[in-house]
Amino acid sequence: MLKWLRIVFLAWPRVLYDYLLYILPYSRHPERYPIEVRFHHIAELVRFLFKLFRLDIMRIGHDEYRALELEGKGILLAPNHIADFDPLLLIALSSRPLRPVAKIETSRYPVIGRAIKALDGLFMDRGDLRQSLGVIQAVSKGLKEGRNYVIFPEGTRNKDREHLDALPFHPGTFKAATRSGAFIVPCSLYGTFRILAFNRDYRRLPIEVKYFPSFVASGLSTEEIAERAEKEVASGVALFKKEDASFFEKGLDKLAMRRGNVRS
Numbered sequence: 206m207l208k209w210l211r212i213v214f215l216a217w218p219r220v221l222y223d224y225l226l227y228i229l230p231y232s233r234h235p236e237r238y239p240i241e242v243r244f245h246h247i248a249e250l251v252r253f254l255f256k257l258f259r260l261d262i263m264r265i266g267h268d269e270y271r272a273l274e275l276e277g278k279g280i281l282l283a284p285n286h287i288a289d290f291d292p293l294l295l296i297a298l299s300s301r302p303l304r305p306v307a308k309i310e311t312s313r314y315p316v317i318g319r320a321i322k323a324l325d326g327l328f329m330d331r332g333d334l335r336q337s338l339g340v341i342q343a344v345s346k347g348l349k350e351g352r353n354y355v356i357f358p359e360g361t362r363n364k365d366r367e368h369l370d371a372l373p374f375h376p377g378t379f380k381a382a383t384r385s386g387a388f389i390v391p392c393s394l395y396g397t398f399r400i401l402a403f404n405r406d407y408r409r410l411p412i413e414v415k416y417f418p419s420f421v422a423s424g425l426s427t428e429e430i431a432e433r434a435e436k437e438v439a440s441g442v443a444l445f446k447k448e449d450a451s452f453f454e455k456g457l458d459k460l461a462m463r464r465g466n467v468r469s
Contacts, residue, residue, distance in 0.1 A: 223250045227243075228247065228250075228320055244324060252297050255294075265416065269416065269418065270419075277301075282355040283378065283392060286394075287362060304326045305327075306327045306356040309329060311328060349386075349387075358375055380427055383425070386422070393413075393439075393440075
């Protein structure tokens with residue numbers, strides 16, 4: 206109960222303020238504002254919300270990923286998908302603008318959908334082959350120009366709270382990377398499904414992220430890329446599930462842990 210009172214009285218005023226002042230105009234006329242400015246305001250809002258939710262974000266491989274970002278070459282981030290907060294988490298952890306590629310239904314979400322539009326994100330209609338091919342071409346062009354994208358190769362969010370293993374990766378997800386020669390970074394996520402859980406009131410919430418070493422699709426088929434990325438992401442999720450159980454068994458959720466705990 207205390208968590209929700211805190212969120213209602215502290216989060217919603219900030220969300221409403223930023224939505225009206227920044228996100229809404231950015232999404233309507235992104236061409237009027239530099240992408241760096243749009244990204245900065247949205248990332249800052251997400252970081253504020255995560256602080257309010259008392260998240261302990263445990264990152265593996267983040268320093269290597271940030272070094273790759275600073276090279277200025279196109280990156281295709283390929284994580285598993287377990288919650289609507291997943292793209293926002295990755296945006297908050299990025300140092301350069303990260304453009305989400307989401308399902309078309311997400312465009313109707315009042316805040317998240319607008320935020321994706323404000324970041325030059327793209328929406329894919331899986332039932333429209335021509336539209337999907339157009340999105341792939343747009344991502345490929347953006348990657349060649351040094352832009353970064355996050356796309357969820359599973360094609361849907363895993364809603365099974367009992368079995369949050371990585372779902373099969375779709376090879377078509379990586380067509381843009383093979384065409385552009387961009388860096389592919391598999392990424393494992395765990396814990397984001399708890400953020401809006403009504404039946405939870407943890408003092409601390411563990412959120413775990415692992416960035417795997419990047420690779421280029423040179424000489425690899427989309428099937429081979431999907432198999433490699435899926436295997437790496439699944440291994441990270443399996444590790445996090447074990448660590449997650451240990452976290453609560455030790456009562457670490459009740460301790461004032463240091464925010465942004467980074468593990469190498």
